[in-house]
Amino acid sequence: MRIAFLTAPEGVEQVELTDPWKALADNGHEPVLVSTKPGHIRAFHHLDKADTFPVDAIVSQVQAESFDGLVLPGGVANPDFLRMDERAVEFVRAFFTQGRPVAAICHAPWTLVEADVVRGRTLTSWPSLRTDIRNAGGTWVDEQVRIDRGQNLLITSRRPDDLKAFDEAILTEFSGAGHNR
Template sequence: MRIAFLTAPQGVEQIELTDPWQAVTDAGHEPVLVSTRPGHIQAFHHLDKADTFPVDDVVGEVPVESFDGLVLPGGVANPDFLRMEDKAVAFVQDFFEQGRPVAAICHAPWTLVEADVVRGRVLTSWPSLRKDIQNAGGTWIDEQVKVCDHGPNKLITSRRPDDLKAFCEAFLDVFTEEAA
């Protein structure tokens, strides 16, 4: 399986990128870093700069069909930057339109709200997104991981870095099931 990890050029919470990336690699699958610009992305540990990572593909130049699933890491700034990029929002919408599974953690559902894909779905996130999700027609719950299969695809969401183990297990199970 090829799994896209969509991030902005800066602002992604490093552990929310690296732990799922490692889980995909350990499962024998191929993680692919997709961003809005070529080069490298700048990760963060909360508000402090962390490591940089090389971009594999640029959104708008790589078709959704080349991936089996999409992971949206969080960080406060990452989804805020992504939701302002039309090509990134369209990339997310295409996953939903094509029925491909999507996983999002922490603040990443902001991008889902902008893509208008939470309506009628039950999901979780960082608690401060509760009203945004509700205003977009979704139902917010406070659970470690939520798998929602409303609509043509499955959406896996999680709240925070402390939930990463459960998040990785859940999205890998769903992605593997959907690819079979």
């Protein structure tokens, strides 16, 4: 499966990008780094600058139908930058419109809120997003991983400490019957 990882040019939490990326790549999937600008993105370890990663595609030049799924890594700044970019928001919204699976961790559901796709869904996130999710019509739960099988598969997780469970969920659900249910 070809899986888009959408990030802003800077601010993504590195481990929330690299762990799911490695899990998917090691299991035969093709991760693709999509960003709002060409070149490289700058990852962070919480608030400290970390590594850079080459951008494979620019969100304004790709379509959701070119991918089998979407992963939204967190970091505090990353989803805040993405939600201010209409092309990024529309790209996310298209996965829901087309019934394609989406996975989001930590602060990444902010982008889902902006895309207006959480109404009627149950998800988890970093705890500070619970009011935003509720105000957008979603139900927030404090769980390591939450799988919601609404109009499309939505996998959410709370924080970097939950990455093992998040990775297992995306591998199971993106690889098999989970996204076809």
